[in-house]
Amino acid sequence: MKISVITIFPEFFDSFQMTSIIKRAIENNRVEFETIDFRNFTLDKHRHVDDTPYGGGQGMVLACQPIIDALRSIQTEKSHVVMLTPQGSSFVQKKAVELSQYEHLILLCGHYEGFDERIRSYVDEEISIGDYVLTGGEPAALVISDAVIRLLDGVILEDSHEDDSFSDGLLEYPQYTKPADFEGKKVPEVLLSGHHANIRQWRLKESLRKTQQRRPDLLKGRMFTKEEEKLLAEIAEEQQKEH
Ligand code: ADE
Numbered sequence: 001m002k003i004s005v006i007t008i009f010p011e012f013f014d015s016f017q018m019t020s021i022i023k024r025a026i027e028n029n030r031v032e033f034e035t036i037d038f039r040n041f042t043l044d045k046h047r048h049v050d051d052t053p054y055g056g057g058q059g060m061v062l063a064c065q066p067i068i069d070a071l072r073s074i075q076t077e078k079s080h081v082v083m084l085t086p087q088g089s090s091f092v093q094k095k096a097v098e099l100s101q102y103e104h105l106i107l108l109c110g111h112y113e114g115f116d117e118r119i120r121s122y123v124d125e126e127i128s129i130g131d132y133v134l135t136g137g138e139p140a141a142l143v144i145s146d147a148v149i150r151l152l153d154g155v156i157l158e159d160s161h162e163d164d165s166f167s168d169g170l171l172e173y174p175q176y177t178k179p180a181d182f183e184g185k186k187v188p189e190v191l192l193s194g195h196h197a198n199i200r201q202w203r204l205k206e207s208l209r210k211t212q213q214r215r216p217d218l219l220k221g222r223m224f225t226k227e228e229e230k231l232l233a234e235i236a237e238e239q240q241k242e243h
Helices: 010-015 020-027 066-076 093-099 117-122 138-150 157-163 196-214 226-242
Strands: 002-007 032-036 079-090 103-110 127-130
Touching: 002 010, 002 066, 010 020, 010 032, 010 138, 020 032, 020 127, 020 138, 032 066, 066 103, 066 117, 079 093, 079 117, 079 138, 093 138, 103 138, 127 138, 196 226
Parallel strands: 002 032, 002 103, 079 103, 079 127
Antiparallel strands: none
């Protein structure tokens, strides 16, 4: 897969490309990552990428020409173009999985007061990483690239994303490592038992418990298996006993 980020701050992505799992994914050719500085596509001698808004008002608006020329310089029929704005649809794990299937992802980062509205007609979709306003799209492009790259074949152990929070619509179960007792806080007995079926069921139950406590919205409209229903009933019973 190839990811191209159109930005006026390519240096923002330097440490991202040079660190840990992403660095290894690039070195092992699992992903090609590039930045395109759309300031290099301006036609005026001052290299302006923005201008004052028609109709008046505060701030500057990103102009069409440098962005569209930058886009055209890299776009092919295989490209999927995503614009990062707070007005886009919310980025969730399902969207990361969907984006990871494209051969070429183009992420377009804005700045200042926003994009000239006409730029929207050149993109495939608009994505927001949350209900807050950033100074630019770069942190959003970074978040999306990270979430997508880790899903690509061979980037992390296959099994580890099957257990991810959200991958099956539930939050991840609690994890522990040595020692079995830290300052009197003990690792649950079942995890030391070596009994795989019991461990699997304990993990499912704790995933359900955590999701119900922290993100009940994720359980709304979910179809539960018989086993999940049984475990939820046990959780409810345990909660009643606590009160
Ligand atoms: N640009 C500014 N704020 C943003 C957000 N929340 N998500 C994506 N792009 C943005």
